[in-house]
Amino acid sequence: MESGPMSVDSSALDPPAVPEDGANEPKYGGYSRFELELEFVQSLANPQYLNYLASRKFLTNPAFVAYLDYLQYWTRPPYLKYLTFPTATLKMLELLQQEKFRQDIISPDLAMALFSEGMKTAVEWHREG
Amino acid sequence: MEKDLDGRFERLEKAIGQMIDTLAKNNPSSKVAEELLAAERELTEGLKLLETHQNNNARIQELRQETSLLDTQIKDIASSLWNMRKELKAIPTTPKYPTSTKHQFTTSELLAYARRISRNTLPLPGVTNGVDMTPTQPPTQPTEPEDSFRLQSQPTQTQTPTTSFNLSFNGTVGTPGPMSAPTPNTTTNDTQPTTQQPPPSQQQQQHPTKATAEAKLPQHLKPAVNPLHDAAFHPWPTEDKIRMGGLAAIQRLVDRGVDPRGHDPEEEERRQREEEQARREAEERARQEREEAERRMREERERMARERERARQMEAAAGGGGGGGIERRESRGGEGAGAGAAGHKPKQFTFLGADDDDDDDEDD
Known part of the structure; x- marks a missing residue:
């Protein structure tokens, strides 16, 4: 989505403040960093979006990889509870830390397989229940 | 030690030699005999000393062995400790996110x-993403309410509208666990009246007929069901x-x-x-000002006209005309009565007055 050149410095080192005490922080297009990063980290759960990012060579950009590493703060409290798609988001975030996966997801076949597997699992996991 | 013992041996030997000499000379002396005894006693003591010496020596050797053994042991331990420390240091640890602080949360938050x-x-009931969920149906169906219901409705199975309604009712309101399971059931039951399946086949085997019923339903009707x-x-x-x-x-x-x-x-x-608001306010203000200015101008004009009129009337009065010094209205009335063109003309400056006069003229 972002198309400008990126630098390692562009990703902040500390996670953004949780909404309660982040009232006066700077806004980007009307959104806080918390909102944007929450949206982005959950968008990563969509295999097709990952495939798109890979096709735009984002996943081989060292700065972007560093950003993915930084995004791991979503796996911890107090941020964890804001994920509304926790299962897929956490799994994809974990997979994205592996270089092999970052290289492989450029294949539409893999994206498609992840897509159909995810759709299948989403209805099957509670089958016994 | 050896020298000491040697000395004692020599003394004994000497004493023995003296004893033998005295015996050989057949002149035994008690002094020599005593000397021999003393020498012998000393040697015995010396031998005892030697024995303890030897024992001590053995003990020393033993202890030395033991210490060397312990030394190697302690060296082993030290080296294994060193290795362990090295291994521990080599274990990769997660550099960030120490899990020291546990995050507290309450049940209500959870x-x-x-x-x-x-x-x-969790998908909505009936949304299967194309996955065939039928194998799970048999175990979920024999739940209490549905089962008892099926027994009741068995004879009137052909009147499917009611059964399908009840089943769908059960399916949507019932237990949330097998949510997705009952709904395919309802769809298949809904299809039965449209496809007009023969009742006997339904009763003898439900699941296969369900499958065929669903297969026979036209594609464009499925969303309606x-x-x-x-x-x-x-x-x-x-x-x-x-x-x-x-x-x-x-x-x-x-972009x-x-x-x-x-x-x-x-x-x-x-x-x-x-900004829009400010612009509109500014416009409004400008308009008001303009109106105010116009109003003022008009008033000014009227005032001037009035003054001119008055001046004229005064002039006329001074000139000997009728109605001098009276009200304008009255003067106008006087005009109507026939003040002449001299009185009428200046009136045209104010249109209304002129019009009025014209109307009056027409009326007249």
Whole structure:
């Protein structure tokens, strides 16, 4: 989505403040960093979006990889509870830390397989229940 | 030690030699005999000393061995400790996120979270994503309410509208566990009246007929039977959602050449509204001022006209005309009565008065 050149410095080192005490922080297009990063980290759960990012060579950009590493703060409290798609988001975030996966997801076949597997699992996991 | 013993041996030997000499000379002396005894006693003592010496020596050797053994042991331990330390240091540890502080949360928080994510983790009843869920139906069907109901409705199975209604009612309101299971059931039951399946086949074997019934239902009727027919459940944000999100909004801003940093559309809109408001107020004010100015000008003109009129009347009065010094209205009445063109003409300056006069003339 972002198309400008990126630098390692562009990703902040500390996670953004949780909404309660982040009232006066700077806004980007009307959104806080918390909102944007929450949206982005959950968008990563969509295999097709990952495939798109890979096709735009984002996943081989060292700065972007560093950003993915930084995004791991979503796996911890107090941020964890804001994920509304926790299962897929956490799994994809974990997979994205592996270089092999970052290289492989450029294949539409893999994206498609992840897509159909995810759709299948989403209805099957509670089958016994 | 050896020297000491040697000395004692020598003394004994000497004493023995003296003793033998005295015996050989056949002149035994008690002094020599005593000397021999003393020498012998001393030697015995010396031998005893030697024995303890030897014992001590053995003990020393033993202890030395023991210490060397312990030394090697302690060296082993030290080296293994060193190795262990090295291994421990070599173990990769997670550099960030120390889990020292446990995050506290309450049950209500947990439940609230569970409720919040449930719509994204559990599909709506009947949404199967194309996965064949039928194998799970037999175990879920023999639950109490449905089962007892089926027994009741068995003889009147052909009147499927009621059964399907009840089943769908059970399916949607019933236990949340087998949520997805009952709904396919309802759809298949709904299909029965439309396809007019022969009742006997239904009763003898339900599941295969269900499958065929569903297969025979025309494709375009399926959404009517089940509103969620083609609905898919995505366990992640769909492309539409991503395109509607804040990141997309920022991309649009960037495309328009706006730097999103510090740019707030709401703020922008508010500012624009305020500007618009200010502009409108300014216009309103300008309009009012213009009207005020016009009004003033008109008043001024009227005043001037009045003054001129008065001056004329005064002039006329001074000139000997009738009605001098009286009210204008009256003077106008006088005009109507026939003041002449001299009185009428200046009146034309104020249109209304002239018109009135004309009307009056016409009326007359």
